Amino acid sequence: MRIPEDLKYTREHEWLLMEEGTVTYGITDFAQSELGDIVFVELPEVGDAVTVNDTSGTIEAVKTVADIFSPVSGHVIEVNERLVDDPDLVNRDPYGEGWMIKVEVEDPPELVDLLSADEYNGLIEQEQANS
């Protein structure tokens, strides 16, 4: 299970790339593996407002459906249009070509509690032990 060191993570199994005034996010390798084959990703529109902990989209897999929670408040400045035709990019490259949403964050940023790669690894080990 890949967990890149340079990203931040949430308890909802999403990753965040924090840059100057923006946050890009998607779902983790663990999340895509749990969901299985992803067949459709419903993303917000550019310009939409997103609120921390609210749903900002939906992931439909063969067997199940999951919300994309917004880890941050702000405005959507870009979505990954390639996922419309190639939703399995999320399965194949969750941290790269499978990214989902880029948000311009408010100042000061309103964010969920973030986990480091190590802390996130601890979280999934705990979840696997419980299943």
Added chain:
Amino acid sequence: MQESPETRPDSLRSPLHELHIEAGGKIVPFAGWRMPVQYTSIIEECKTVRSRVGLFDVSHMGEIEITGPDRFVEVDRIMTAKVTGKSNGVVQYALLLNDEGGIIDDILVYIRPGSILLVVNAANKDKDFAWISSRVRGDARVTDRSSEIAQIAVQGPRSRDVIRSVVGNRAAALDYYRSLEGKAAGHGAVISRTGYTGELGWEIYCGWDQSPAIWRALLEAGAEHDVRPIGLGARDSLRMEMAYCLYGNDIDENTSPVEAGLRWLVRAKKDDYIGKEPYLAAKREGPKRRLIGLRLGPREIPRPGYTILHGGEEVGTVTSGGFSPTCGTGIALGYVRADRADGDEDFSIAIRRRRADAEIVRGSFVPSSVKGGGEEMQ
């Protein structure tokens, strides 16, 4: 995230458990068992079964044996099967009904030399065993053989070759819903022309400890057809594509065979059987709701519990739903008010904040190939 129906640490393990782990199977809790839900991808695995051949470990299924001279009469009285006068090798799909005419389980009934074997859903096994034991009369004995018998399904258009080489020509020549006592890779087994995928296929019942050798022999024999192990995730997608009912989703103790479209499982018979009066009453009165199939668009994926609408009015609920790898669209089974079940147009399913147009599908979503390589339909 994926829901786990069971998280008991003491979950039961199939005799093939280690082989599934070696093969990269993703193991999940299922009906008290830990079983492989997928090995690579549900979509890939469905394609393998529809185009070549796949192996399913279904050892979690329960097996209940009925012996004694009264076994035929008792099976006819406790189940919707009609076995009196039938010979060895006959297999029937049948229902166990309760006193109210609701479905306790859907089962396979095998007539074997000296016994009748019932193959039941894993989640219902203890309930079925208790029910049958409490209702059986006369000189008939009920034994739970689930922990001794493993089950492997071989399904797909190339399955006949694999069965011919591992079991033999007689098994490969079996008609649909017939079985025989034979040997698989040298080990005693019951082999039947049955399955839950809609493809040409066989099921093998064998000894718990012999099953790994048989599994390996099937993989070896199927290598020329690129045979693959298939998880329970694909098994569920494949059965949904055939509009086969899944117990617990589409049928349960509050469902009548009349509403579920399973009247054909209640064989015409002279004698009494459990659930007969309420069943006949339900047939006379006609169902209040009926199970239908609905096909949606490629990006409209229905899930159990979603509301079905007709002409904008709420008329029912989805009981099985998901993405069909073969159709490339969302598909659903669900109950609707009987007065709308014959409608052709104007169905939709509420998916979050929108209504997705749905096309009613009578019969299966994918043509059945159970009787051959696609040339004969069920």
